[in-house]
Amino acid sequence: MSSAPADDSPKSSNFLRQIVERDLEQGTYGGRRFAGSPGDAAHHAAAAIDPARIRTRFPPEPNGYLHIGHAKSITLNFGLASEYGGVCHMRFDDTNPEKEEQEYVDSILDAVQWLGFGWTANGVDHLYYASNYFDFMYRAAEALIGAGLAYVDEQTPDQMRANRGDFNTPGTASPFRDRTPEENLARFREMRDGKHADGAMVLRARIDMSSPNINLRDPAIYRIKHAEHHNTGNRWCIYPMYTFAHPIEDALEQITHSICTLEFEDQRPFYDWLLDTLANLGLLAQPRPHQYEFARLNVTYVITSKRKLKQLVDEKIVDGWDDPRMPTIVGLRRRGYTPEAIRLMCERAGTSKAGGWTDYASLDIALRDDLEGKAARAMAVLDPIRLTLSNWSEVFGAAPSEACLAPAHPQRPELGERRFGLGPQVWIERDDFAEVPPKGFFRLFPGNKVRLKYGVVVECTGCVKNDSGEIVEVLAAVVPDTRSGTPGADKVKVKGTITWVGVHDAAPVELRLYDRLFTEPQPDAGGRDFKASLNPASKRVVRGVVEPSLAGLAADTRVQFERHGYFVTDRVDHRADTPVFNRITGLKDTWAK
Numbered sequence: 001m002s003s004a005p006a007d008d009s010p011k012s013s014n015f016l017r018q019i020v021e022r023d024l025e026q027g028t029y030g031g032r033r034f035a036g037s038p039g040d041a042a043h044h045a046a047a048a049i050d051p052a053r054i055r056t057r058f059p060p061e062p063n064g065y066l067h068i069g070h071a072k073s074i075t076l077n078f079g080l081a082s083e084y085g086g087v088c089h090m091r092f093d094d095t096n097p098e099k100e101e102q103e104y105v106d107s108i109l110d111a112v113q114w115l116g117f118g119w120t121a122n123g124v125d126h127l128y129y130a131s132n133y134f135d136f137m138y139r140a141a142e143a144l145i146g147a148g149l150a151y152v153d154e155q156t157p158d159q160m161r162a163n164r165g166d167f168n169t170p171g172t173a174s175p176f177r178d179r180t181p182e183e184n185l186a187r188f189r190e191m192r193d194g195k196h197a198d199g200a201m202v203l204r205a206r207i208d209m210s211s212p213n214i215n216l217r218d219p220a221i222y223r224i225k226h227a228e229h230h231n232t233g234n235r236w237c238i239y240p241m242y243t244f245a246h247p248i249e250d251a252l253e254q255i256t257h258s259i260c261t262l263e264f265e266d267q268r269p270f271y272d273w274l275l276d277t278l279a280n281l282g283l284l285a286q287p288r289p290h291q292y293e294f295a296r297l298n299v300t301y302v303i304t305s306k307r308k309l310k311q312l313v314d315e316k317i318v319d320g321w322d323d324p325r326m327p328t329i330v331g332l333r334r335r336g337y338t339p340e341a342i343r344l345m346c347e348r349a350g351t352s353k354a355g356g357w358t359d360y361a362s363l364d365i366a367l368r369d370d371l372e373g374k375a376a377r378a379m380a381v382l383d384p385i386r387l388t389l390s391n392w393s394e395v396f397g398a399a400p401s402e403a404c405l406a407p408a409h410p411q412r413p414e415l416g417e418r419r420f421g422l423g424p425q426v427w428i429e430r431d432d433f434a435e436v437p438p439k440g441f442f443r444l445f446p447g448n449k450v451r452l453k454y455g456v457v458v459e460c461t462g463c464v465k466n467d468s469g470e471i472v473e474v475l476a477a478v479v480p481d482t483r484s485g486t487p488g489a490d491k492v493k494v495k496g497t498i499t500w501v502g503v504h505d506a507a508p509v510e511l512r513l514y515d516r517l518f519t520e521p522q523p524d525a526g527g528r529d530f531k532a533s534l535n536p537a538s539k540r541v542v543r544g545v546v547e548p549s550l551a552g553l554a555a556d557t558r559v560q561f562e563r564h565g566y567f568v569t570d571r572v573d574h575r576a577d578t579p580v581f582n583r584i585t586g587l588k589d590t591w592a593k
């Protein structure tokens with residue numbers, strides 16, 4: 001029901017798919033109602049059975065840009081919903097008053113849509129803000145107080161910490177733990193009414209101070225914070241704690257499967273306690289949501305800590321959040337990675353309870369798998385040196401150039417052909433010539449023959465040097481009757497074929513040659529200083545030339561430069577008259593050991 005991209009590849013089963021399938025089979029959520037919008041038990045009670053078979057959600061805090069790890073969570077939540085006839089809600093977890101910004105909200109929505117997902121189902125926009133649930137959360141807190149299941153604690157933060165005990169020692173009850181509900185309610189309302197300073201007291205759930213799970217030792221559920229909230233302004237000076245807010249958000253939205261990363265596993269007993277308690281008090285609908293945890297995605301050669309990514313931006317180590325070397329979604333997008341490749345990589349990384357590292361190369365492999373059949377081919381010279389064909393007029397007479405044809409894609413004739421010219425001077429790669437060839441070198445060196453791809457066979461005759469002894473021009477002679485595509489063209493055998501662009505019709509371009517930002521597979525593991533392993537060659541900007549078929553390309557267009565790899569016209573800086581290409585990745589992994 002939710003809009004989602006077509007299947008990328010066969011899906012392998014994982015424990016979450018098994019849980020969803022089990023729930024569907026057993027009808028766990030069969031009688032669940034949904035009123036079309038989030039709400040309490042009464043709101044949903046009168047509604048029809050939910051046509052969505054499952055509901056999941058993606059709940060980012062709008063406090064930064066999304067990164068490759070979030071892409072895993074997005075593909076998982078939106079993916080499961082679309083596979084099983086469900087809906088995935090887009091929810092901003094904006095219960096923390098100080099950190100949120102509209103810039104992040106906008107970029108998160110944009111990232112999710114760009115990855116190919118949507119939150120509209122049957123004309124209903126399932127885009128929610130947790131801060132819209134503050135009224136209900138407050139009501140739930142009062143209900144817990146009324147039931148003797150929450151109390152206002154006036155211990156200092158230090159006392160509370162000391163009395164919580166630890167793994168070996170049970171906690172000690174607060175002297176405020178046995179106040180009456182009336183006293184607690186009065187106190188809590190004073191908190192709400194701004195009568196107390198930040199940190200003076202908190203509302204705690206009253207559960208079990210000797211629970212082996214420390215999260216059940218009367219966790220704090222509301223705190224005082226005199227701060228303006230981007231959505232609710234100054235209406236509140238108390239705010240719910242994340243562990244209290246999140247389960248309630250899920251329940252109001254009638255989420256069935258609340259999927260999060262493993263660090264929340266210890267919170268699950270409180271999640272269950274809270275939702276069961278509020279359902280029993282008649283506040284929340286049943287059946288209630290359940291939480292499931294999976295191991296977060298860790299990718300080698302990148303860092304995903306928001307704080308550290310911000311440091312890269314603030315210290316100008318990269319050129320912004322969308323720098324093509326950043327593992328942010330905006331960065332990956334600008335680099336040229338496709339949504340299909342990112343989804344494919346996330347699917348192949350799998351979903352399990354066991355953590356581990358996914359090799360960055362798997363993203364490049366997914367990109368090649370995606371673009372191999374799609375991207376048009378073209379010739380480009382990244383480090384040009386002039387090759388002069390000294391016998392041009394003897395072979396071709398007065399013709400200034402010879403028209404050449406090449407398929408836009410070798411396996412897809414329907415994509416048509418590219419045209420370019422072979423002239424007496426062409427650009428070739430500097431390292432396709434060697435005065436003294438190293439062993440196994442089959443390209444240009446004096447006396448050797450190579451084919452200029454789609455052109456002719458040439459025999460190298462030497463080179464020209466400047467006063468400092470640097471090679472500035474390579475010389476060769478055309479071997480007659482070797483035009484590609486003409487009968488007998490291959491009777492002259494060569495061991496090397498090189499790419500080239502005619503000097504007369506070459507389009508000059510800026511090429512941004514990106515590589516990994518770090519040289520260490522785990523740049524910040526074990527508290528290591530990630531800045532110590534920055535790759536000094538992660539960005540090189542060079543001037544090169546491309547064949548004329550690429551003139552006038554739109555921004556954000558992907559091509560394969562033959563022999564070189566996949567490139568994209570930069571979505572920010574590229575102009576038809578001043579082309580800028582980013583290297584996405586090479587044709588094979590140069591990092592494999």
Ligand code: ATP
Pocket residue numbers: 058059060061062068069070072073259260261295296297298304305306
């Ligand atoms: P970070 O740790 O990078 O600051 P976060 O968890 O604080 O990320 P949220 O905005 O809360 O960021 O994340 C939204 C969702 O994305 C959460 O459900 C979170 O579990 C999930 N998520 C974040 N990082 C990863 C990751 N590396 N792999 C899988 N899911 C992730």
Ligand code: MG
Pocket residue numbers: 061
């Ligand atoms: Mg978080």
